[in-house]
Amino acid sequence: MAQANYKEALLEAQLDEDEGADILMVKPAMPYLDIIKGLKDQSNLPIAAYHVSGEYAMLKAAAMNGWLDEKAVVLEALMSIRRAGASVILTYYAKQAAKWLQE
Numbered sequence: 001m002a003q004a005n006y007k008e009a010l011l012e013a014q015l016d017e018d019e020g021a022d023i024l025m026v027k028p029a030m031p032y033l034d035i036i037k038g039l040k041d042q043s044n045l046p047i048a049a050y051h052v053s054g055e056y057a058m059l060k061a062a063a064m065n066g067w068l069d070e071k072a073v074v075l076e077a078l079m080s081i082r083r084a085g086a087s088v089i090l091t092y093y094a095k096q097a098a099k100w101l102q103e
């Protein structure tokens, strides 16, 4: 699949749905927020996003260097995935985010 081709991504996902997919998962998540939004608009299936290790590592490394406020930036990143249309987010920040959201 051509990464630059938005229409092809939506078409491939439609074919997956036609073959009986129960969930449509997009990975990695943040470079493909437009695809998440497009799938949300096109399909009634749950849209899942995989916030992959590289996305986690970028945030964690920057936080460890003191370059950003980890809690604020991570919750904003996860919110952007949610706002794009994902109702499921697989992320290595899951346990930490759950704790932050309960504070």
Ligand SMILES: NCc1[nH]cc(CCC(=O)O)c1CC(=O)O
Binding pocket: 027, 050, 051, 052, 053, 054
């Ligand atoms: N295709 C397998 C698969 N499923 C999810 C990931 C990403 C795992 C991660 O980096 O968090 C990978 C490896 C890859 O595509 O490179």
